[in-house]
Amino acid sequence: MSALVPPQGVWWKQPLDRVEGTWIVIAFVWCLIMFFMMPYWHVFGKQNLSNEAYRTTPEMFQAKTQAMVDKFKVREETDLKIPVVAPPPGSDVYIIARLWSWWPMVELQEGKTYRLHLASMDWLHGFSLQPENINIQVHPGYEHVLTVTPTRAGTYSIICNEYCGINHHTMASRLYVVKAK
Amino acid sequence: MMAVNRLFRTCPSTGLVYHEAAEKLIRWNAVAGVVSLLVGGILALLVTLTRWPAVHLLPADWFYLVLTAHGLDMLVFWIIFFEIAVLYFAAAVLLKCRLATPRIAWVAFWLMILGAIINNVAVFRGDSSVMFTSYAPMGAHPAFYLGLILFAVGALVACFVFFGTLVIAKSERTYTGSVPLVTFGAVTAAIIAVFTIASGAIILIPTFLWSLGLVAHIDSLMYRTVWWAFGHSSQQINVAAHVSVWYAIAGVVFGAKPMSEKVSRTAFFLYICFLQLASAHHLLADPGLTSNWKIFNTSYAMYLAVLASMVHGLTVPGAIEVAQREKGYNRGLFEWLRKAPWSHPSFSAMFLSLIGFGFLGGISGVMMGTEQLNLIIHNTIYVPGHFHATVVIGTTLAFMGLTYFLIPTLFRREMMFPGMAKWQPYVFGLGMMSFSLFMMGAGTLGVPRRHWDMTFAGNALGYEFPGTAYLMMGIMGISGIAAIIGGIMYLLITVGSVFLGKKIATPDFKYVAAKDGVAPKPAPQPAFGASGHGASIGMAGFVAPGTFVLALVFLTSFILYYFVNWKYLSTVWPLS
Numbered sequence: 001m002s003a004l005v006p007p008q009g010v011w012w013k014q015p016l017d018r019v020e021g022t023w024i025v026i027a028f029v030w031c032l033i034m035f036f037m038m039p040y041w042h043v044f045g046k047q048n049l050s051n052e053a054y055r056t057t058p059e060m061f062q063a064k065t066q067a068m069v070d071k072f073k074v075r076e077e078t079d080l081k082i083p084v085v086a087p088p089p090g091s092d093v094y095i096i097a098r099l100w101s102w103w104p105m106v107e108l109q110e111g112k113t114y115r116l117h118l119a120s121m122d123w124l125h126g127f128s129l130q131p132e133n134i135n136i137q138v139h140p141g142y143e144h145v146l147t148v149t150p151t152r153a154g155t156y157s158i159i160c161n162e163y164c165g166i167n168h169h170t171m172a173s174r175l176y177v178v179k180a181k
Numbered sequence: 182m183m184a185v186n187r188l189f190r191t192c193p194s195t196g197l198v199y200h201e202a203a204e205k206l207i208r209w210n211a212v213a214g215v216v217s218l219l220v221g222g223i224l225a226l227l228v229t230l231t232r233w234p235a236v237h238l239l240p241a242d243w244f245y246l247v248l249t250a251h252g253l254d255m256l257v258f259w260i261i262f263f264e265i266a267v268l269y270f271a272a273a274v275l276l277k278c279r280l281a282t283p284r285i286a287w288v289a290f291w292l293m294i295l296g297a298i299i300n301n302v303a304v305f306r307g308d309s310s311v312m313f314t315s316y317a318p319m320g321a322h323p324a325f326y327l328g329l330i331l332f333a334v335g336a337l338v339a340c341f342v343f344f345g346t347l348v349i350a351k352s353e354r355t356y357t358g359s360v361p362l363v364t365f366g367a368v369t370a371a372i373i374a375v376f377t378i379a380s381g382a383i384i385l386i387p388t389f390l391w392s393l394g395l396v397a398h399i400d401s402l403m404y405r406t407v408w409w410a411f412g413h414s415s416q417q418i419n420v421a422a423h424v425s426v427w428y429a430i431a432g433v434v435f436g437a438k439p440m441s442e443k444v445s446r447t448a449f450f451l452y453i454c455f456l457q458l459a460s461a462h463h464l465l466a467d468p469g470l471t472s473n474w475k476i477f478n479t480s481y482a483m484y485l486a487v488l489a490s491m492v493h494g495l496t497v498p499g500a501i502e503v504a505q506r507e508k509g510y511n512r513g514l515f516e517w518l519r520k521a522p523w524s525h526p527s528f529s530a531m532f533l534s535l536i537g538f539g540f541l542g543g544i545s546g547v548m549m550g551t552e553q554l555n556l557i558i559h560n561t562i563y564v565p566g567h568f569h570a571t572v573v574i575g576t577t578l579a580f581m582g583l584t585y586f587l588i589p590t591l592f593r594r595e596m597m598f599p600g601m602a603k604w605q606p607y608v609f610g611l612g613m614m615s616f617s618l619f620m621m622g623a624g625t626l627g628v629p630r631r632h633w634d635m636t637f638a639g640n641a642l643g644y645e646f647p648g649t650a651y652l653m654m655g656i657m658g659i660s661g662i663a664a665i666i667g668g669i670m671y672l673l674i675t676v677g678s679v680f681l682g683k684k685i686a687t688p689d690f691k692y693v694a695a696k697d698g699v700a701p702k703p704a705p706q707p708a709f710g711a712s713g714h715g716a717s718i719g720m721a722g723f724v725a726p727g728t729f730v731l732a733l734v735f736l737t738s739f740i741l742y743y744f745v746n747w748k749y750l751s752t753v754w755p756l757s
Contacts, residue, residue: 002432003362003439011442019725020444027491031484038476038552046755053468078641123319124401126560130644132753133627135559137467139401144468149755157644161560161629163312169633172642
């Protein structure tokens, strides 16, 4: 009678209704299209998250970042004297996520490609680049290497969008993109 | 031999048969759920008033504490207590059977109560503001994990009481043939629950030991991978449960019979096979997992779980359409819908739940679950926008609709404030739809979730969000207040009716001490002789043409929105 009582007779032999049958076929085709879009974008799309990642430790990652800062620092900003680094196109760029800051700030060139390394020193953090709205999870113990090509010059913000404790909302930094020299 | 309570009561208005012990357990679990909803609702108000930028009520430490407690009280305690009530209802009442081992069911209940209290105490002490997800290596007080573990053990025991009741019903032949579709859906929910709780144990027990200092290290990626096998699957319990409730309400209000048992049951079966493992879509922005792993595990190559929800989304209103057309509302495409009882709160709650779950929750869920699209959504406030559409509009609103049915038949009270009840699903449902929609809008502009201050006040490096983001967060705040008013209406009606409503007497019923053989075993139920729907209804060979048109509207929105997101993705910085 209704869905509240046992079905009568041999219900698994009842023929499929036309409404349901048609809908199932349409919906299934749509599900397949949605699946194929993902591999398709890996081949033809330009925005795919890198699969390159390594195990690391806070000490190792800190050392590599420090080496980059020593080599490519161009200035310091804010009262905290946060270094701004401008590594050459094609090079490795390191950004540390830690409670509750990003370090250092980087200056990239428009249209050039960089290998961006992200890792956390402590808890989980969220790399959220605004206003591009690119969002990537940052783990402690994992060094994530992304190949990234900034397309427009400007001042961008990196905010944390993975809750990381009481001062989570203060964790923000900048990323500069300048016209290619 | 132990005394078996065989005391039953037949509800005079619905004909449902209640086992005494089952009835009491269903009531207590439902009440515990509603109490959690009350606590979670007060916290919801505080969260909303803080994230509404113009109000920004709480200080940061209280905001993170209250947000943690809100997530747990709503997503875990309210929903699971109510789900246990639904499970007992689907087994004992719908199968006209006695509940297996009521004493163990009470142990389960009190374990859940104890766990919920311990967990809440841990959060309100102030040293466990780790959010619902409690991502290691951020640690909470050991009592936080202990409370969750006790609650989960209680819920697991309750699932086995449910399975035991199915076994008894079969052996005492309280029904013939197959279980009703609603019970089948409840079985789906319970099976997913067992998988979910096992995953929870695998991650929460080591984390508990870690919080005590007995385990040295919890890897953050391992934690997220296993935790989401628990965290996401628990949402699939909700989906299976609220879809069952949709079918139940369609049956109660319209006498609607499933269009095809085969299709609906297969769709539930797809949930078991393909939903509970699909927690991979929470890990799409994480390092250390390959794209192949992500793509396969988020979709199993075919999105069969999405297919299952799209099937239920058609068959529930389809069944209603067929029932209405058979009653004579057979003109045009939508007479059946226009003539539906829009002032019946069970129906309006169920229908808004279905629409909101499909259009807002379902479509946005697939966006987030697409590997590349996740990049422009991950951890923005789009995510809570999505799950407020699935869990609040989908699950909570469906449960609210069921409550209006249960008040007279289960609690045996006349519903108080029936005039307010007519409006409640609209205030709550439409408020929540707007709330979810504007959260998603703000998310596409990058507003982060779980964030105390989007203005970055006093921060030299803060980001200035566009004015539109503030506007959307403001509308979100106002819509949230509307939804909370709807929630208060629900609580007034239910609490008022249950404690103060006029009692409804059941003829020839009085409580007697439970002894073996107080009542005879119930006689086997004859199968219902219902007629199939004839060819005389519908149009162009379609029995439910209106529903089919609605489904095509849904599909069109889905396709357009899907490709709009790809278009948007194509404009962001190239990444590889």
